[in-house]
Amino acid sequence: MTREEYLQLRNDGNGAMIVYNYYVEKFDREKHKPFLSFNELFMYLNMWTFHKPEIAVAIHDLSQSIINKLDNRFSVRHLMDKEGHYIKSV
Numbered sequence: 001m002t003r004e005e006y007l008q009l010r011n012d013g014n015g016a017m018i019v020y021n022y023y024v025e026k027f028d029r030e031k032h033k034p035f036l037s038f039n040e041l042f043m044y045l046n047m048w049t050f051h052k053p054e055i056a057v058a059i060h061d062l063s064q065s066i067i068n069k070l071d072n073r074f075s076v077r078h079l080m081d082k083e084g085h086y087i088k089s090v
Contacts, residue, residue: 001025003074010076010089015063016042022066 001009001021009018020038027035036044045059070076071089079087 001070006070006074007076007089010067010070015067018070019063019066022070 005021006018009015009021017038020041023036023041029035048059076089078089081087
């Protein structure tokens with residue numbers, strides 16, 4: 001994923017696609033099987049959290065961790081208004 005693609009997804013609030021693109025980027029066909037489609041990955045994550053509700057918090061933390069890593073990788077800065085409300089990422 002390029003910086004421009006990431007910023008577009010981030011500014012659109014598409015966290016699910018950010019997580020999926022990170023999964024695709026980190027997927028190692030030698031170590032991991034099977035490769036999951038977008039729907040399969042999130043269906044699996046939803047099933048996992050349904051059986052263990054405490055994991056839902058961990059998945060939110062995981063997605064936030066991925067976003068933080070990508071913000072750092074792409075040197076993303078966040079624009080805020082004078083009241084401190086988020087405007088967009090650049």
